[in-house]
Amino acid sequence: MGQPVPRREGRRRGLHARGRGVGRRARRLGRRRDRERPPLRVVERARSLVGARGVLVLLREGDALVTAAATGQVARAEERLDIAATRCGDVLLERKPLRIDDVDADDRLDSAQLGVPDASTALLVPLLYRGRALGVLCAFDRIRGAATYGTEDEELLRAFAASAATAVATARSVEAHRLRAALESSEAERRRWARELHDETLQGLAVLKVLLSAASRSDDVERLRGAVADAVEHVTTEIANLRALITELRPASLDALGLGPALESLAQRVASVEGLHVDAAVELDGAERLPAEMETAIYRVAQEALTNVAKHAKAQRVSVRVDREDGRVRLVVRDDGVGFDPDDPTSGFGLVGMRE
Template sequence: MDADASLSGVDGRDRLRSQRMLEASRCLAGGGETDAILESLLRAARQLTGARHAAIALREEPAGVERLLFSGEDGDARRRLSALREGGPQADRKNASLELPIASRGERLGSLHLIDPPAQGFDADGLEAAELLAGWASLPLAQERVRRLAERRLGDAERASRALEATTSMALAVGGETDLNRVLEAIARRARALVEARTVVVALREGERLEIVFATGEFEPVALGTRLELTPSWRRVLESGAPERLGMVAAELGVSARELGVEARSALLAALRFRGRELGVIAAFDRLQEGPGFDAEDVGLMVSFASSAATAVATAQSVAAERLRNTIDSAERERGRWARELHDETLQGLGALRVLLSSALSRPEDGLRSLVGGAIDQLDGEIANLRGLIAELRPVALDQLGLAAALEGLADHHSAVSGFEVNASLELGAESLHPELESNVYRVVQEALTNVAKHADAGSVVIDLSRVDGTLNVLVSDDGSGFSATQPPPGFGLVGMRERVELAGGELEVQSAPGAGTTVMARLPAETQP
């Protein structure tokens, strides 16, 4: 009887285990939420092994943070598991816990922990069932991993599609458009819609500053044209081409809300770069939906958009530069024509008239002599004025003697007329410069000296030209009254000087402050005579 009872008890336990395994397998086959399936397997693991607590530890991707699921008789399971795991995996020396790996195709997804076994310990059948359940647990986890991977890839594809759409939309919007202002307007408006920003500002690089050239949204129009210092945040974005998200806008950009034209709590900066050239920055401020901060998707979209926008800006600038170059070339040709015309026709005619008047002086009439003498004096003055005008239009010395001699003559003329001392150091080397470059340099120095005469009230001026490693450095510095660099006086001619220098492929920088004089510096490629 005792043997039969023992066999009956064994058969009962086997049937119970089979029933528990069948229930677990049905839950697994029925599908559903991953956590619900794992909780069912945890309950089965406790029932089949007799453990008081069971837990599954999971590594969440992509952050790698551990997540725990528990099943037990009380709330002490988490503390017990932490204490027992300090010694590492596998069953401990007192058989108080057991850790079984959960893996799929050689990749570990987590682990099954059985804590506090029955008094007799974990038996062989219980361990076999636990190993089988750990294997089953890998199935929903692997499926969840595949599902999340598919979702990430779908999200990546959607973001790539949106980025392509933004780039294509930008290209279509400005396709064939060569007016820079209309291109900037299209960029600002589409960038704002793309990242749902409250305000978007476009700033283009001008030497060591950024000039706000267009804005859309909530923006103070008085800030248009403001030149911003290249603080570290602006410079990093420009030089690296990598976007930046800012949380403390005024502090990190180093500008006030008045200078920027907008009060903002967050910003997204993207560089406008074209073939290594740092054209400027698109700055979006305060996301309207789910903001004010911008997320990683906004960053990706703005980077793709900025790449297309930079191409449009560079194209418009190139066309504008070509138009300006043609205008300046035409003006230079016209200047030369007028100089020749004045010299060959007007000046020669005035000279002949002077000879006739001089011959009339030999006549005895005193009144006539006095009248003719006055006319000759007037003609002498007009001839001198015409010669000066011819020199202004196209200095003869520039064509006949070269740049250095022309600049020395220009310096002497301004020193004599305006009364300030001019010290010139002209180290141009042996090779002749290209005529167009010589003309541009002459005009820049001429304009700078004219500004000194008109505005500076200077006592001395320094002109320094030097060629270093293929670069022609031009400097004109005075000790005059100076001015605010952000607000040059009207008629100062900075725009014309900057356009000439940039058309020659160079850079112009003006340094000045009230009472500290003014320094004009230009760096141009030293293109030589072909």
């Protein structure tokens, strides 16, 4: 005979509730904060879903599986596992889930390599995305209910793994895009400096050469003195231009005096060159300076933001504020210009550079 109706109904409701849990956890993986660290979010959600003592996610890199994240009672796992030599590799290549009721009896599953040396049971599920096997989701030992993983656990984790694979693939795509954008931004910056040096410094030196060459062919003392005076004036101008370029590359005040004076100097330069009213203030508690790399990052972001304001915002006033809030340093650049939609695609590299 079949199960009594109340028991079947209870089981059906339980499956339905767990299915809703899969949907909720899968949707959470699509949130922006979860997309930033998808492997960690994947193992956390998976562990909660099947009640595992420990969960790992292994991602494929060439001929190896690399531990991307782990949660629960998992010690330090080996960083790389040979796909051809492990049961996890079998699951990856065969693209089928596998339940293991006795880990010790499986000579191709070395639980110690995965940081769970005393594991008894396991559930291994491939991460599949558009026909590609990206990795393997590994759950060890149930902490509630039955001692071993069952068909229901396999179905739930396989359904969750489908969404998890999408999240991992999306994160990899975003990271690859960020890397390309960062490289393009860096290359664009190099081209800009090459143009600056060509258009100003090299052309200025060419003019200086012409002045001195003409003077060297003259026997007129007054004319020679005039040419030398012109050359000295020209050299003075070029020195000032080079100093401005060097300051843009690395302001001396940032190293010598710190972030506050450097931003104030930047604000003054932008105001004088662009005709903007720029107000800068650094309000950090304590006299201790921020780490050098943090000061540099804040300065560069502020510099790029002010450049964007001058080029695109059609603003009259702009403020730059740096303060500390909840243990974090915050930079706010605000102008009274026309604004823009941050979600609109852009062909420039300014925002990309600031994000990086």
